[in-house]
Each structure stands twice: as C-alpha cells, then as structure tokens.
Amino acid sequence: MHDNRILLKKLLLIACLMFGFAWALIPMYRVICEVTGINRVVKADEAPAAASSITPGVPVRLVFDANVQAGLPWQVKPLVRSVMARTGEFVRVDYEITNASTRRVVGQAIPRYLPAAAGPYVHKLDCFCFKEQAFAPGETRRFPVVFVVSRDLPAELSELTLAYTVFDVPGKVAP
Numbered sequence: 001m002h003d004n005r006i007l008l009k010k011l012l013l014i015a016c017l018m019f020g021f022a023w024a025l026i027p028m029y030r031v032i033c034e035v036t037g038i039n040r041v042v043k044a045d046e047a048p049a050a051a052s053s054i055t056p057g058v059p060v061r062l063v064f065d066a067n068v069q070a071g072l073p074w075q076v077k078p079l080v081r082s083v084m085a086r087t088g089e090f091v092r093v094d095y096e097i098t099n100a101s102t103r104r105v106v107g108q109a110i111p112r113y114l115p116a117a118a119g120p121y122v123h124k125l126d127c128f129c130f131k132e133q134a135f136a137p138g139e140t141r142r143f144p145v146v147f148v149v150s151r152d153l154p155a156e157l158s159e160l161t162l163a164y165t166v167f168d169v170p171g172k173v174a175p
Contacts, residue, residue, distance in 0.1 A: 057087030057151045058158075064093055065163040066109075072168045073101035074135070076109075079142070088151045094142050095128060095164070099135035106134045106169045114161035121150040122162065132169050 062085055064078035075098040085091045099105050109129040113119040124130075128143035135141070149160065 057089065057149075058153070058155070059084055059086055060149055060153065060157070061159040062091065062093075062149070063159065063161040064095075065161060066095060067163065067165045069165065069167045072107060072166060073099060073105065074107060074166055075100055076164065076166050085149065087149045087153050090125075090146060090148055092144055092146045093162075094144055096140060096142050097128070097133065097135070097166070098140040099137060102137045104134065104136055106132050107166045108132045108169050109164040109166045112163050112165065114163065115157065118153070118157050118160045121153045121157070122160065123148045123150060129164060 061082060063082045064080065066076040066078060068074050068076055075096075077096055079094045079096060083091065083093065097107075108131075109127075111124070111127070111129050113122055124145065124147045126144055126146040128145070133141075133143075145162070147162075
C-alpha cells in the first residue's frame with residue numbers, strides 16, 4: 001500500500017510538470033520567434049526604397065487565394081483573383097471574410113507565397129494577417145492587403161501567388 005502511494009505521488013508530480021511545461025510553451029515560442037525573427041506574420045514590413053522610384057519595374061502576375069481550416073465556419077475570398085502589376089509599385093487587394101456560424105469566432109490568417117522563393121520579395125505594409133480577427137455571428141468585413149513586390153525579384157518569378165490560410169484561435173473568447 002505504501003508503494004502505491006509513492007507511485008501515485010510520483011505520477012502526480014510528473015503530470016503537474018507536464019502541464020506546466022505545456023502551459024509555458026506558448027510564451028516560450030513567442031519569445032524565441034521574436035528573438036530569431038521566425039514567424040514574422042504579425043508585423044508590417046518596411047517598404048523597399050525602390051518602391052518610390054519613378055522608373056517602372058518589370059511586370060509580374062499576382063494571383064490571390066484563401067483557404068480556411070477545416071471546421072472553421074468562415075468564408076474568406078479575395079475580391080479579385082489576379083492582377084498584373086510591376087515590381088516596385090504598391091498593390092492593394094481586398095479580401096472579404098464572413099463568419100457563417102451562429103457564434104462569435106476568433107481567427108488568425110497566415111500568409112504563404114507560391115513559389116516559396118517569392119516570400120522574401122513580397123513586402124506587406126497592411127494586412128488582416130497582422131492580428132487576430134474576432135467576428136460576430138453572420139458578420140462580414142472587408143480587409144485591405146497592401147504590399148510591394150521588390151524590384152530585386154528574380155526574372156524567373158514572373159507569377160506569384162499570395163495565399164492565406166485562416167485558422168481558428170482556440171481558447172480565445174471574442175469580445
């Protein structure tokens with residue numbers, strides 16, 4: 001009987017330590033990302049100096065897409081599917097998001113670029129992906145995405161896709 005109590009105490013201690021470690025992972029992850037610059041989706045980029053230049057850049061086709069995490073009751077779509085732009089010029093595209101559920105939901109958009117090599121050349125200045133978005137039941141809103149494609153874009157990248165995947169933020173109670 002005494003051995004069982006000792007084993008129980010050890011198991012409870014291990015469970016508490018595991019819970020504490022799991023609880024501390026999120027703040028630790030944020031600090032690591034801040035220090036290393038990984039996962040910089042919540043901050044606006046600096047506009048490249050060449051964006052203000054009068055000389056037109058090379059043409060590039062920009063394609064826009066959006067996906068939603070399975071089970072998240074949102075509809076997310078760009079209002080235009082593609083545009084022709086030039087490197088170095090400011091581009092604005094609007095996205096429309098609708099909460100199709102009967103409950104308040106908080107979500108976060110994560111951008112990705114296709115091909116992946118295009119990522120360093122796209123400088124987002126304004127984006128709904130910079131912060132979590134809370135939506136009331138049935139609410140629809142439009143969000144601008146403003147960015148510049150760097151003039152340093154390699155010539156072989158003549159078409160870029162800017163895609164967003166929107167995820168539910170668990171544990172967040174929408175205000």
